[in-house]
Amino acid sequence: MPDLAVDLAPRNPRELVLKNPVIAASGCFGYGLEYAGVMDVARLGAFVSKGITPKPRSGNPMPRITETPAGMLNAIGLQNPGIRGFVKKYPRVWETWSVPAIVNISAEAVEDYALMARILDELPGIAGIEVNISCPNIAAGGYCFGWDAGMSADVTRAVRAATTLPLIVKLSPGAMDIVGVALAVEEAGADAISLINTLVGMSIDVKRRRPVLANATGGLSGPAIKPVAVRMVYQVAGAVRIPIVGMGGIMGLDDALEFFLAGASAVQIGTAIFAQPGMLVRVIDELGAWMDKEGIASLAEIVGAAHPRRPAIVEAGQVGMVDVAEVAAG
Amino acid sequence: MAREFDGEILACEPVMGDSTLMTVTLPRGMAGGMVAGQFVQILTRMDGSHDPLLRRPYSVYGVDPDTDTMRLLVRPYGRGSAWLAERQVGQTLDILGPLGNAFQISPRARNLLMVAGGVGAAPLVMLSEQALARGLSVTYLMGGMRAEALLAPALVPAAVEYVVATDDGSRGHRGFVTDLVPDYLSWADQIFACGPEAMFLSLRGVVMRHRVGGKPTVQVSVERGMACGLGACLGCVVETKRGMRTSCVDGPIYDMDEVVW
Ligand SMILES: Cc1cc2nc3c(=O)[nH]c(=O)nc-3n(C[C@H](O)[C@H](O)[C@H](O)COP(=O)(O)OP(=O)(O)OC[C@H]3O[C@@H](n4cnc5c(N)ncnc54)[C@H](O)[C@@H]3O)c2cc1C
Ligand SMILES: Cc1cc2nc3c(=O)[nH]c(=O)nc-3n(C[C@H](O)[C@H](O)[C@H](O)COP(=O)(O)O)c2cc1C
Ligand code: FES
Numbered sequence: 001m002p003d004l005a006v007d008l009a010p011r012n013p014r015e016l017v018l019k020n021p022v023i024a025a026s027g028c029f030g031y032g033l034e035y036a037g038v039m040d041v042a043r044l045g046a047f048v049s050k051g052i053t054p055k056p057r058s059g060n061p062m063p064r065i066t067e068t069p070a071g072m073l074n075a076i077g078l079q080n081p082g083i084r085g086f087v088k089k090y091p092r093v094w095e096t097w098s099v100p101a102i103v104n105i106s107a108e109a110v111e112d113y114a115l116m117a118r119i120l121d122e123l124p125g126i127a128g129i130e131v132n133i134s135c136p137n138i139a140a141g142g143y144c145f146g147w148d149a150g151m152s153a154d155v156t157r158a159v160r161a162a163t164t165l166p167l168i169v170k171l172s173p174g175a176m177d178i179v180g181v182a183l184a185v186e187e188a189g190a191d192a193i194s195l196i197n198t199l200v201g202m203s204i205d206v207k208r209r210r211p212v213l214a215n216a217t218g219g220l221s222g223p224a225i226k227p228v229a230v231r232m233v234y235q236v237a238g239a240v241r242i243p244i245v246g247m248g249g250i251m252g253l254d255d256a257l258e259f260f261l262a263g264a265s266a267v268q269i270g271t272a273i274f275a276q277p278g279m280l281v282r283v284i285d286e287l288g289a290w291m292d293k294e295g296i297a298s299l300a301e302i303v304g305a306a307h308p309r310r311p312a313i314v315e316a317g318q319v320g321m322v323d324v325a326e327v328a329a330g
Numbered sequence: 331m332a333r334e335f336d337g338e339i340l341a342c343e344p345v346m347g348d349s350t351l352m353t354v355t356l357p358r359g360m361a362g363g364m365v366a367g368q369f370v371q372i373l374t375r376m377d378g379s380h381d382p383l384l385r386r387p388y389s390v391y392g393v394d395p396d397t398d399t400m401r402l403l404v405r406p407y408g409r410g411s412a413w414l415a416e417r418q419v420g421q422t423l424d425i426l427g428p429l430g431n432a433f434q435i436s437p438r439a440r441n442l443l444m445v446a447g448g449v450g451a452a453p454l455v456m457l458s459e460q461a462l463a464r465g466l467s468v469t470y471l472m473g474g475m476r477a478e479a480l481l482a483p484a485l486v487p488a489a490v491e492y493v494v495a496t497d498d499g500s501r502g503h504r505g506f507v508t509d510l511v512p513d514y515l516s517w518a519d520q521i522f523a524c525g526p527e528a529m530f531l532s533l534r535g536v537v538m539r540h541r542v543g544g545k546p547t548v549q550v551s552v553e554r555g556m557a558c559g560l561g562a563c564l565g566c567v568v569e570t571k572r573g574m575r576t577s578c579v580d581g582p583i584y585d586m587d588e589v590v591w
Contacts, residue, residue, distance in 0.1 A: 027563065028558075028562065028563065029562055030558075030560070030561060030562030030563075034558070034560045034561045034562040034579075035560060035562065037331045037332055037333075038331075038332050038333060038334060038426070038560065039334075050562075050564075058573060058574050059564060059567070059574060062554065062567060062568075062569075063554075063555055064564070064565045064566075064567070065555055065557055065563070065565035065566075066555065067382060067383055067384055069381060070380040070381060070383060071383065072383060072384065072557065074557075074563070074565060076563070076564050076565060079564045079567070079574060222380070222383055223380045223383075251380065271383070271557075273558070273562075274384055274385070274557040274558045274559075274562075274563060275373055275375075275383060275384055275385055276334070276373070276424075277334060277426070277560075278334050
């Protein structure tokens, strides 16, 4: 049986070891309980919760979702019970589960991210935090944190100071310089980087001559964004040393393999779950079978293998890309 | 409990002009647990394609626990439903279900009024059967564009009083189905409605104008675009007096007075 295990926080004593590299993505798996009846959640490497905010949010008006070619737009508006409502309900359930639960947090001010991280730090049942920086920064006039390396680093530093939990920072594809943001959050203390969040898009109802979504714009996800996501993972993997979690449009094993080859140590699957909840476990099983067939003993052997001039095999035990920054510079 | 399963199409019967009544197999034992108002989500994806990406919701029209089958009423509308309507006997469907809550017949109710618009007829036939089995009286009002678009009387249980309205007057009352409602308001203990949003608004207007002391109560099956069907994505919510509620888990059936219209 090939080794599918991966540690997404090798620099952190609290580590984030997953038995396999397949994670259910934020906003697409609720709080895990929603899917407990239709699939075996315990088979997952991990799952990420819906984005939690400091205060409860009732979300955007309807319609909030619409289908697009090979994709969908969503403008849920971060409907969630707020950090206090969240704390009362979910950690005590997750504590009894074997699968690692990662909490996704969103805020509109640096202090609010830190406040939530401080609350989560002490709780049982939480394996790590994923920081969603694709949010408007109120202090910066609503400019998205994740579009700017400095603001992304500010959030990361504040959360790092507030918790010793494994910390994944989730990058926004709207960043002007995705590699610059990645390097900045690595430097600021992120244990891992995940990408990509949704791309901002819009559909217009020609009959009504109005945007389909009540919010006008929404986040594009699904197969339509996969090439953009793979490119960004590839670029970021060429620059950082911490593990990368890749996502965007994964619909099956072949898509997941593209992300591993681009340099991701683990993948998240989001939109695909809506149509086929069974796909999560299918990808895990097919990955094991594929590695067997290809004679690959450990996932680390293929992580980043698509990069030219990269050592063909990563040192045993070390996950993620190595020294490609030098390669790129040279 | 919802599951993802393959259902084989056993029969396709043309109904209501352009629609199809489909008989589909269920995993053994599932039919007995399914109740009127619930729905299933069907993957209507073209072979080798990512489109349409999301499942389509379909109300359960009826179940037969003896044969482990259910029936669905499919009206070709856009891409997903057109794909489904073209399926043939012997093909299988990828189904997620059963999903959602159910119509609730009050223990004190004697007389039930069904109000159906178009394919909204689907869950109300099953509800009528449940009501008749309890010895209740049922009147079923149905509206459609023209006579062919109506549910054939043979599909409505014989013990039900079936009254129809058509836009063009080709059968029954000429006009909206909701025009018929005032005649039954003092008789009905409960009203159950399924159809387009415009029908709900007009039904609400009629009921609010005529009813006394909050009677009769009205339950509606609300239609929202859906993704997960399991309460995870929060893409299908309905605003209620107690906050946002998902229409896939907390609904699709709501008390009309609870919804913020
Ligand atoms: C709980 C629930 C139960 C349902 N039960 C049934 C049923 O028993 N039988 C049945 O035939 N259908 C039923 N539907 C509706 C069915 O799911 C729709 O036919 C389907 O969503 C339309 O998908 P499509 O792929 O055909 O159209 P699409 O290609 O998705 O739609 C084309 C366009 O029409 C719009 N649109 C989609 N559906 C509607 C609509 N109903 N009214 C107005 N505009 C629309 C879309 O926004 C889009 O712009 C139900 C829906 C819900 C939520
Ligand atoms: C309905 C929906 C809700 C989402 N909510 C969140 C969220 O709360 N926080 C977050 O970081 N990402 C959220 N995402 C983004 C996904 O986690 C993921 O980054 C993106 O959808 C790309 O992956 P996919 O193509 O596999 O879905 C959401 C996506 C969808 C479709
Ligand atoms: S369809 Fe996802 S919450 Fe209802």
